[in-house]
Amino acid sequence: MSARAIQTLQQVDRIYAEDTRHSLPLLRHHGIETRVWTLHEHNEEARSAAVIEHLSGGASAALITDAGTPLISDPGFKLVRACQAAGIRVSPVPGACAVTAALSVSGLPTDRFQFVGFPPARSSARQSWLQALQSVPHTLVIYESPHRIVDSLRDMVEQFGDQRLITLGRELTKRFETLIHGTLPEVLARVESEANQQRGEFVLVIAGHAEDDTEQGSQAQAADLDKTLSVLLPHLPVKTAAKCAAELCSITKKQAYDRALKLQGR
Numbered sequence: 001m002s003a004r005a006i007q008t009l010q011q012v013d014r015i016y017a018e019d020t021r022h023s024l025p026l027l028r029h030h031g032i033e034t035r036v037w038t039l040h041e042h043n044e045e046a047r048s049a050a051v052i053e054h055l056s057g058g059a060s061a062a063l064i065t066d067a068g069t070p071l072i073s074d075p076g077f078k079l080v081r082a083c084q085a086a087g088i089r090v091s092p093v094p095g096a097c098a099v100t101a102a103l104s105v106s107g108l109p110t111d112r113f114q115f116v117g118f119p120p121a122r123s124s125a126r127q128s129w130l131q132a133l134q135s136v137p138h139t140l141v142i143y144e145s146p147h148r149i150v151d152s153l154r155d156m157v158e159q160f161g162d163q164r165l166i167t168l169g170r171e172l173t174k175r176f177e178t179l180i181h182g183t184l185p186e187v188l189a190r191v192e193s194e195a196n197q198q199r200g201e202f203v204l205v206i207a208g209h210a211e212d213d214t215e216q217g218s219q220a221q222a223a224d225l226d227k228t229l230s231v232l233l234p235h236l237p238v239k240t241a242a243k244c245a246a247e248l249c250s251i252t253k254k255q256a257y258d259r260a261l262k263l264q265g266r
Helices: 003-011 020-029 044-056 077-085 098-106 123-131 146-160 184-193 213-232 238-249 253-263
Strands: 014-017 036-038 061-064 113-117 139-144 165-170 178-183 202-206
Touching: 003 061, 014 020, 014 044, 020 036, 044 061, 044 077, 098 139, 098 165, 098 202, 123 146, 139 146, 146 184, 146 202, 165 184, 178 184, 213 238, 213 253, 238 253
Parallel strands: 014 036, 014 061, 113 139
Antiparallel strands: 139 202, 165 178, 165 202
C-alpha cells in the first residue's frame, strides 16, 4: 500500500471493494475507517447506477479489489465505462499489480509482452487456447487459480514443449510469496511435489517461442534464393535462372524452379 493509496482511501466518502472480508482487515490495519460497500462481478452492473448517482452529487469514492489492480482480470470495467459516459473523472492510484511485479523478477524479456489473463477452465478449451499461443514470439503473462494450477501447467508442457522457460509467482507481495524459475517440466514437478505450492494466487511468466537453428537456417536460405532469383529472372529464361540459382544456393533445380514460378505468379 502506497502512502498515496492510504491517504486516498482515508479521504473518500466511500470505498467499493470486491469482498469486504478480504479488504476490511487491510483497511483497518492502515487506520482507514471509511465505509465500505461491495462491488463485484455479480452486482457491478446493477450497482454502477447507484455509484454514478452518488458521485454525481459531488461525493467521492474509491474502487479496490481483493488483490492487485481493478480491471486487470478483476471487476471494475463496467463501472469505469459508466463513469466516463457520465463525465465523471476516474483517476488511477497505482498499487500492487501481479503482471508488472512478476515481469520485473522473471528474468525473461520485458521489452514486449502479452497479458492474456486466465486460461479457460475446461481442459479441452484450455488446450485450444494454449495452442493458439504456441508461436507467439514475445513473453506471455498468464493468471491461474490454485485448483487448476497443476492441470494448466501439464497442458502448457504438452502445448509449449519441455524446453520453454517459465517463472511462477505465487502470492506475490504477500506473506507466503514464492518464485520458481525453470523449464515448464521443472516448475510443474516442483508444484506437484509440494502441496503448499498449490495454494494462493498465481501469475505465470512464460518465454516466447524461439525459432531453432534449423528454422532460422531455412528462412535465411529462402531469403537468399529469392534475392538471387530476383536478379536472374529479368535477364534469363526461367529454367536457366533456376539452374543458376540452384548452383549458387546449393539446392535442387526443382526447388529453385518451383520458387521461380511462384515469384512470377505462375
